[in-house]
Structures are given as structure tokens and as C-alpha cells.
Amino acid sequence: MSTHHHHDQDFLFKYVFSTDHKMISKQFLITGFIMGFIGMIMSTLFRLQLGWPGESFWIIDKLLGSWAENGVMAPDKYLALVTMHGTIMVFFLLTAGLSGTFSNLLIPLQIGARDMASGFLNMLSYWFFFLSSVIMLISLGVEGGAASAGWTIYPPLSALPQAIPGSGLGMTLWLISMAIFIVSSLLGSLNYIVTILNLRTKGMSMTRMPLTIWAFFLTAIIGVVSFPVLLSAALLLIFDRSFGTSFYLSDIYIGGQVLEHTGGSPILFEHLFWFLGHPEVYIVLLPALGITSEIISTMSRKPIFGYRAMIGSMLAIAFLSTIVWGHHMFVTGMNPFLGAVFTFTTLLIAIPSAVKVFNYLTTLWKGNIKFSPATLFSIGLVSTFISGGLTGLILGDSALDINVHDTYFVVGHFHIVMGLSAIFGMFAGVYHWFPKLFGRMMNNRLGSIHFWVTIVCAYGVFFPMHFLGLAGVPRRYYTNSEFPLFDNLMDINVLISMFAIAIAFGQLLFLYNFVYSALRGPKAPQNPWESNSLEWTTPVEHIHGNWYGDIPEVHRWPYDYSKVDKNGEYIGGKDFIPQTTPLFENETEEAH
Amino acid sequence: MTTITLQDNILSKDEIRKKTAKPLLWIGIVSIVMFFGGWTSAVIVSKGASSNWLNINLPISFTISTIIIILSSLSFHYGLIAIKNNKTSQLKWSVIITLLLGLGFVLSQYLGWKELYQNGVFATGSKSTSASSFIYLITVFHVLHLLAGIISLIIVGSKSFLEKYSSQNTLGVELSVIYWHFLGGLWIYLFLFLKYIA
Numbered sequence: 001m002s003t004h005h006h007h008d009q010d011f012l013f014k015y016v017f018s019t020d021h022k023m024i025s026k027q028f029l030i031t032g033f034i035m036g037f038i039g040m041i042m043s044t045l046f047r048l049q050l051g052w053p054g055e056s057f058w059i060i061d062k063l064l065g066s067w068a069e070n071g072v073m074a075p076d077k078y079l080a081l082v083t084m085h086g087t088i089m090v091f092f093l094l095t096a097g098l099s100g101t102f103s104n105l106l107i108p109l110q111i112g113a114r115d116m117a118s119g120f121l122n123m124l125s126y127w128f129f130f131l132s133s134v135i136m137l138i139s140l141g142v143e144g145g146a147a148s149a150g151w152t153i154y155p156p157l158s159a160l161p162q163a164i165p166g167s168g169l170g171m172t173l174w175l176i177s178m179a180i181f182i183v184s185s186l187l188g189s190l191n192y193i194v195t196i197l198n199l200r201t202k203g204m205s206m207t208r209m210p211l212t213i214w215a216f217f218l219t220a221i222i223g224v225v226s227f228p229v230l231l232s233a234a235l236l237l238i239f240d241r242s243f244g245t246s247f248y249l250s251d252i253y254i255g256g257q258v259l260e261h262t263g264g265s266p267i268l269f270e271h272l273f274w275f276l277g278h279p280e281v282y283i284v285l286l287p288a289l290g291i292t293s294e295i296i297s298t299m300s301r302k303p304i305f306g307y308r309a310m311i312g313s314m315l316a317i318a319f320l321s322t323i324v325w326g327h328h329m330f331v332t333g334m335n336p337f338l339g340a341v342f343t344f345t346t347l348l349i350a351i352p353s354a355v356k357v358f359n360y361l362t363t364l365w366k367g368n369i370k371f372s373p374a375t376l377f378s379i380g381l382v383s384t385f386i387s388g389g390l391t392g393l394i395l396g397d398s399a400l401d402i403n404v405h406d407t408y409f410v411v412g413h414f415h416i417v418m419g420l421s422a423i424f425g426m427f428a429g430v431y432h433w434f435p436k437l438f439g440r441m442m443n444n445r446l447g448s449i450h451f452w453v454t455i456v457c458a459y460g461v462f463f464p465m466h467f468l469g470l471a472g473v474p475r476r477y478y479t480n481s482e483f484p485l486f487d488n489l490m491d492i493n494v495l496i497s498m499f500a501i502a503i504a505f506g507q508l509l510f511l512y513n514f515v516y517s518a519l520r521g522p523k524a525p526q527n528p529w530e531s532n533s534l535e536w537t538t539p540v541e542h543i544h545g546n547w548y549g550d551i552p553e554v555h556r557w558p559y560d561y562s563k564v565d566k567n568g569e570y571i572g573g574k575d576f577i578p579q580t581t582p583l584f585e586n587e588t589e590e591a592h
Numbered sequence: 593m594t595t596i597t598l599q600d601n602i603l604s605k606d607e608i609r610k611k612t613a614k615p616l617l618w619i620g621i622v623s624i625v626m627f628f629g630g631w632t633s634a635v636i637v638s639k640g641a642s643s644n645w646l647n648i649n650l651p652i653s654f655t656i657s658t659i660i661i662i663l664s665s666l667s668f669h670y671g672l673i674a675i676k677n678n679k680t681s682q683l684k685w686s687v688i689i690t691l692l693l694g695l696g697f698v699l700s701q702y703l704g705w706k707e708l709y710q711n712g713v714f715a716t717g718s719k720s721t722s723a724s725s726f727i728y729l730i731t732v733f734h735v736l737h738l739l740a741g742i743i744s745l746i747i748v749g750s751k752s753f754l755e756k757y758s759s760q761n762t763l764g765v766e767l768s769v770i771y772w773h774f775l776g777g778l779w780i781y782l783f784l785f786l787k788y789i790a
Binding site: 117121186189191194197199224226228229236239245246247260262263265267272 | 611612619620623624626629630642646717720722723
């Protein structure tokens, strides 16, 4: 590294208002993780209430104060915590935290670009995200408490400020925070799409791109198409709340008073919300699937099986995700014929999903698998993608859904297929690209323990929920102790809560490993996983512009692992051939 | 932080801007389309769910606005062709005329809202319905997007008076023209939608 410093950027522009994609990536990661830890603590607290309803806890008393008289969580605060947990996890951790971190880090590095198309928009994207995070956290502290209508904020609960305490200022701040969040997400997506389309290095054709990049690309496209619709829905809600319009309201009585709203429909909100809400599942999931594809291929030392099928299935998932929103609304009095249409489109998603799972398994099959924590979490993702996806077939069917709608069956389903899969993908990504993020290695042993604690406890939390749901236990209730028919199911709730506490402690291992390794971990070598993709050709320490001198040219796809010639010898002498290596004599490019 | 010398084969900042500015704008336009698409679909859903949907006659001003915005698109496009042939003074005239037509559109929209109000069509309050609120909301938010277009016209106008454009350097004009045409097309869609479907 040259010791010659041309113009030292001062602290403010290097670490705070940075336009460098690598720094912005770290900002997204750390902000996302802080939000994620807050969201996790919330869930642990309300699991205490669900496992041991009405009992007094020292920790609840200390953390929640006036929200929990004598250490017992107040019912309205329970609703606020559930709402904020969902909002924070879905949007702040798994949308901005996941996509923001890895799209920013990997897009320029893996396609061979100096930076994003617009570093300035990229910086704005982070700071809008930061601002929305701060507003969302402030909303916890206002009188009446945070938004309490669930993360889906259905009207009329969310549309009438006088409805419940959490419908007041907390709800207003929620909406403001989300509007800013959407702006952040759109600015980010714009940049990702244009960078991928226009700034690829020489030789990097679309079909030589790593699958991570394909995943981030399609995620950004879904974001651009669906987030504006959530913004339009949120604006209508703001107008209903504050300016006396009736988009979502009609014929409402509250406290014996007739309200003067006519002509609106609360179902309208559900249509608009789920037009974003379902694609949002894939905004969360696709980056994780892309990360997994890359890691599984690299760590099993085999080319990804069915590269084009992987791209095709992601395209199919991205397209189908925009025409299935009605499956969230089977019980709204929807025309049964329309329900059947949505059932059909929903079940179609099983096909590309199955293609992906098949390709993951065939890539792993007979591979020379190196079990790093990233590999483990990637395989964990394949597991949760299957076990959570299978219950999706039940919920996607309009006739079957009615029986388990709004029960713990749904909670179990989406936490496994979306929550766990996405967070496993995110953990896998952090373990795998930590050397690229911080120039140091994480501790493998701690990482492996973290994985096993996490996957065992995660299944321990969410798998039993299916049985609660099948027995009819409704979700979002403060307690079910008033219903004698659920009395014999209480032990399941205790078990779930114990696993929830254990998984929370398990994450401390990760936190310790992350912080310690970032500061004191062993220095990372140039290419720690012997990977083919371009990001490992950049210097270990971060430099402006990513490469000294020219940007490398690309001559092959990124999955030439264990490529052998006719005699069974490794071509090039090693079990990997970086993308920058020109084709050898007598070598043909893989027909992928 | 170490800086590096850029080699010949590497895009300069200016080249990156040339390559990416238009795609950035187009994708931004897609998101605006989805935003208004959300609202016009919302109108259809609300209309379907409502038993007493109010059919509102659009004021004549909205028709006049439509003519004005089509003319403004033509005048701005004329300016783009002019600058591509290095005729800088014609660009200046084109921008001034387009700006006046743009402001005329805003005025005409305002007269339209006034007429609606006088006919008892209200945006909010107990006498409003979601049908009447939607008309105001959609048209007002279109004008808000148009204000961004007017700001871009003012920028392009000032730069053309500072002789910043030539047949070799038309990117700023092109971006502004694309956005302006889009606003025109968006208005025609919204106008026809409100007139025949809402």
C-alpha cells in the first residue's frame, strides 16, 4: 500500500457522510444490527408474557418501567411491542440491513466498478434510513406508546387516532418513519439497478455475473415497483387520520359516536398494503438466496448447479410475487373465484422455489464441502426454506387457509420461511464477507457454535407454533389464559419462550465474535475462501476506487470450481479459476 | 486514505454521469408510475366497493390544462432539437415558452380546483366522499411532481443563458425533456382516467 497520502479526507466525510459504497455498506450493517437487536429484545420480552402470563419479571420491570406495573407487561404495551418487533425486523433489519449491506458491498466489487452510479444518492439513501430508524425508535417513547395496530397497520385501528392509545402520535410517527424509509429504499434501488446495468467491467456479461448480483438486481426491481404503492397507501392513511378524508373509512361508530366518514373501504388498504407486502417477502428473501448460492458453490468447491435455471427461477419468483397479494385476504369476503385465481398464482411459486432447492442440494451433492459458519448458515437457509415453504402450500390454498387464518400457524410459517431464511442468509453473508468488510477474520469455532445454538433454538421456537395454530390459538393475543380450551396447550408456550430466551443469549456469541474480530481478529489473507469472484482481487484494506490501476477484465463465469481436463487434472493446477484468468489452451468456456 | 491515479481505460466521473443519468431517471419514472398506479387502482377498488359512488363532472379547466401541457411538451421538444443543431438562442426561447406554459398549466389546474369547490366537490370534511377526495389528491400530487419539472426548467433555462449547452453537451436538456414529456403523458392518463373511469 502506498504511504503517499494525496488528500486525507477528514473524519466527517470518511466515516459519516461517506459516498464510498464500502463504508455505506458498513453503516447499513451496523445500523441494521442495532435495530435487529432491539427487535429481538422486544420479542424476548413479550415471549416472557406469553409463556408466563401475568407473572412479574424483574427484567420487564427494569426495561419497560411504567409500561409494566410491578413487572407485568400492560396489554396495550404488549401490542405496541409486537407491532414494533414486526416493523423493525421486516423493514429495518431484513430489508435495509440485509439488502443495504450486501448490495452496497458486493455490487461494485463483484461487477468490477469503482463505486455506485451515484455515490451521493447512495449516501442519501443511508441517511434517510438512519433518520427513519431514529424516528421509529423515538415513537416508542411518546405518550400513548408506539404504533399498536400490528406491522400491517390495518385501518380503522390505524386510521382513527382516538381508537386506542397506540393509534395516536405513535402511529403518526410510524407513518412518517416509513415514508422516509421508502424514500431511502427507492434511492438505494435506483442506484443498484443502474450500476449493474451500466458499470460492469469488460467481459462481465449478464450471464457471467455472480448469482448474488442477479439477486440484488431483481430485489431492487421489485422494490422500485412495489414500495411506491406502499407510499401511496400510507399517504391515504395520513390523509384519513389528519385531514378528514374517508379513503379507508365508512359508517364508523366509536364510543357511541357516529363519525362523519363515508364512502371508503378498509379493504382498499389491504389491497394496497399487500401489493407491497407480498413482494416485500421476496425483497427480504432474494438477497439471502443469492448470498447462499454464492457461498454454497464456493464452499462445496463445485460449480453452481443450473446457473441459468437459478436466474430463471429468481425471475419467475420476482414476477409471481406481484400477482399473489390476494392470498393474504382470503377471509375478507373475497369472491371465491378470485380466491381460486390467487391460490393458483400462489401455488405456482412452489415451482421456481423447488428448482432453487433442488439446485442447492445438487450443488452440495458430492462436493468437497468446507464447513465454515457461512456454509452452515447457508445450509440452514435451505432447511428453513423447505420447512417454511411447505406450510406455505397450506396457507396459499384459499380453502385450507380459512381454518388457520390469523393463528400461530401463520406466525410459525412466515417466521421460518421469511424471517429465519433471511437472517440465516444475512449471517452467512457476514461470516463469508467479513474479511472484505473489516479486513479481518471471524472466529470459526464460535461461529459454528452460534449456528447450532441458533438453528436448534429457532426450530424450537417456531416449529411448535404450527401445532398451536392448528389447535386454533389466535395470534397477537396478550394472553390466552381466559380461554379454557387452550389450557392444555400452555406448556407449549412455556417451551417456546424458553427457546426464545436461549436463542437471544445465543446471539451474544455472534455479537462478541463480530466486535472482537472487527477489532482484534487475525488479518485476512487476500482470498480466504479461494473464491473466483472479483471482490477478492481488491486490496484487503479499503481504498477509494477499489482497485489500484486498471479494473480487471473478466474472462469466465464465477463458478469454475474443481474444473478438470480430460485426464482428470485440475485445469490451472488448483480447484478454482478466478474470473480474471483467461481461458487456458484447449479449455472451453463452461456452457452454463 | 490513499488515492489512485485513474487509468485511460477507466470511466471518468463525467462519463459515468453520461452513462447512468438517463437510466436513473427512467427507473425513477417507473417508481412514480407505480405511485400513481397505486392510487388509480385504489379508485377502481373503492368504486367497486361503494354502493353510492359519486360521479363527478370534471371542470372545463382540466381540458384546457391538457391542451396546455401538450403544447408545452411540443415547445420543449423543439428546444431539444434546436440545441442538437447548436441553435442556442432557439433553446432559450423554447425554455421560456415551456416555462410559461408550465405555469399556465398550474394556474389552469388551480381554476379547476376552484370550480370543483364551488360545485360542492370537497377534498376533506364531512361533505367529502372518497370519490371527491381522490380527484383533489391525484391532481394535486401531479402538480407537486410538475413543480420538480419547473425547477428543472429553471435550471436548464439559467444554464442555457450561461451558454453551457451545445450540440456536444445536451444531457441536461435531454433529462429535463424526458421528465417533462413524462409529466405530460402522466397527466393525459390521469385526465382520461378521472373523466371516463372514476
